[in-house]
Amino acid sequence: MALKARQILTLLSEWPHRGVGSDEEMEAREMLMAHLTGEIGVEVAEEGFFTPRSYxxxxxxxxxxxxxxxxxxxxxxxxxxxxxxxxxxxxxxxxxxxxxxPIWLLARTTTANLVAKKGAGRRLIILMAHIDSAPASFAxxxxxxxxxxxxxxxxxxxxxxxxxxxxxxxxxxxxxxxxxxxxxxxxxxxxxxxxxxxxxxGYTPGANDNLTGVAAATEVASRLWAKMPEGAEVRLVITTAEEAGMLGAQHYWEQHHEELKARDTHVLNFDTVGFGQLSFVLESGGFTPVYYDGALPHAAHALTKLNKRFAGVKEAKHHVGDFDSVWFCRDGISSLTIAAYDENGMMPYIHTMEDRAEHLDLDVMDEAVAFGEAIIRTLPKR
Incomplete structure (x- = not known):
């Protein structure tokens, strides 16, 4: 029986926040690990590192x-x-x-990425989401x-x-x-x-940003583990320190760079998928743009055109901040972020104390799960 996104969301909502390096973040991660260890044939581990507690x-x-x-x-x-x-x-x-x-010179807090994996083969499929919640921000x-x-x-x-x-x-x-x-x-x-x-x-509750992403990525991984893609390893990577500058994903990318480049790697990131119009991001960036191209964006685009169920999923350009997927995209690795936006192209409530569970639309999260799994299963075989 696959783990369910709604179940994971409920479990992790027990903590008021998951600030980087806090007891709450560690306990929430350990709770998720406990449930992942029940998945048949799945190896679960933590990859620790030092980080600042925020930006x-x-x-x-x-x-x-x-x-x-x-x-x-x-x-x-x-x-x-x-x-x-x-x-x-x-x-x-x-x-x-x-x-x-220079930001790493300020790393004084111990934390860890959570990694769960199953399968083997040249193709490596990574489902990614960050578990840490943001500092409340005036901006x-x-x-x-x-x-x-x-x-x-x-x-x-x-x-x-x-x-x-x-x-x-x-x-x-x-x-x-x-x-x-x-x-x-x-x-x-x-x-x-x-x-x-x-x-x-202090830190925000982080229900939409990013318990919804963690829950969605976990269910997609669980579904894929139950019916593995041929010749592939499926890996769930729950990062942290995203709210310190996407440092958990950066650490993971740097530590596994040679492996990621040597294999047919695809990184599907879930970030803030609990409210609004489900979308897949094709452009982000700060002073210079980041363009998402390759197998994952192409598969997502094809699904929205060929599968009526996903006709409402839109292409998006992200205007505020960026995602964990940026490190992989800039390195030429097939990558994509699934997110959701309101009618103004924004993500309401994030980085504020209003980012609570009562403001979520769980149907959007469920759609992100279905869309994410479909993207992976639509990838062309090599």
């Missing part, structure tokens, strides 16, 4: 570093300008959803979400002053303190705004 320590490190370089721009201007440039590049890489090494309040990209660009402009002010000093145009002081205050103010809701509320 906020990185934001604070970026802001305080730039304040330092601005404040002491008149002393060793070349060193200050070089430091400001490196910090600016790190900021831009983070918001372009690329590997940003995701309903009135702020439409301006998310604008706020990122404004933030980048402010952070760039940590390079431009020392550069001006290096050029002989020393910036006076009556200009430096407001810049430093503005730099601190923006990171205070980013932290404000987390200080007030």
């Amino acid at each position: 906020l320590p990185f934001f604070w490190a970026i802001a305080l570093s730039q304040c330092f370089f601005i404040a002491f721009s008149g002393y060793g201007s070349l060193v200050m300008a070089a430091g400001g440039l490196m910090v600016l590049i790190s900021h831009m890489r983070f918001f372009d959803w690329r590997v940003t090494r 995701y309040r309903p009135e702020q979400v439409p301006h998310f990209k604008t706020s990122v660009y404004l933030s980048t402009g402010i952070i760039s002053l940590g390079f431009l002010v020392p550069l001006a000093s290096l050029s002989g145009l020393d910036v006076p303190w009556f200009i430096k002081a407001p810049i430093i205050l503005l730099t601190i103010a923006q990171v205070v705004m980013a932290s404000l809701d987390f200080w007030r509320f």
Whole structure:
């Protein structure tokens, strides 16, 4: 009997949140592991790593570093300008959803990805979803979400002053303190705004983002394990630290890179599939776009055209943040994310304390399960 998404959702909803590295996250993961060990022939393991508890320590490190370089721009201007440039590049890489090494310097918390697998063969099918819940965020309040990209660009402009002010000093145009002081205050103010809701509320319940994805990915994996695709291994990878910068998926990709590239690998990610119009994402990205192409997107597209049941599933462009699948897509690995959006192309309630179970439409989650399984079974044989 396959595990059911609704059952998994109910079990994991017992915890008020699943913040990265928290007891709640560990207990929820252990509960899921206990149920996966009952699957016949399935190997279950954890892959531990160190991580920051959210993206906020990185934001604070970026802001305080730039304040330092601005404040002491008149002393060793070349060193200050070089430091400001490196910090600016790190900021831009983070918001372009690329590997940003400095964030790992802030890793102080132990956590783990959960991996369950069955089967063997050259083809590797990975069902992925992140279990951690997000810090409450001012930027995701309903009135702020439409301006998310604008706020990122404004933030980048402010952070760039940590390079431009020392550069001006290096050029002989020393910036006076009556200009430096407001810049430093503005730099601190923006990171205070980013932290404000987390200080007030902590981690969100994360029902839609992303208990629905974990539940859907688990049921799809269970269905496939019950009737295995020929010549394939089916692997369920429940990541964490997605809300710290998709670090759990990045860690998994880096640790398994050689294997993933050597095999016929397909990564199907489920993220926020509990409300709105079920969709598959063909474009995401920050400053530069990420385009999803290959076997999984092609199979999803074919299903919506050839199978009447999935005619209502839409192609989507993701506008806010990104998904765990980004590492695999950029590496040329067949990958795709299934998500759901409202009529405005947004994901309501996420990263807020309103992301609770009562706001879910479980029929959308069930549709994500059926669509995900159908995509995998539609993949052409090689």
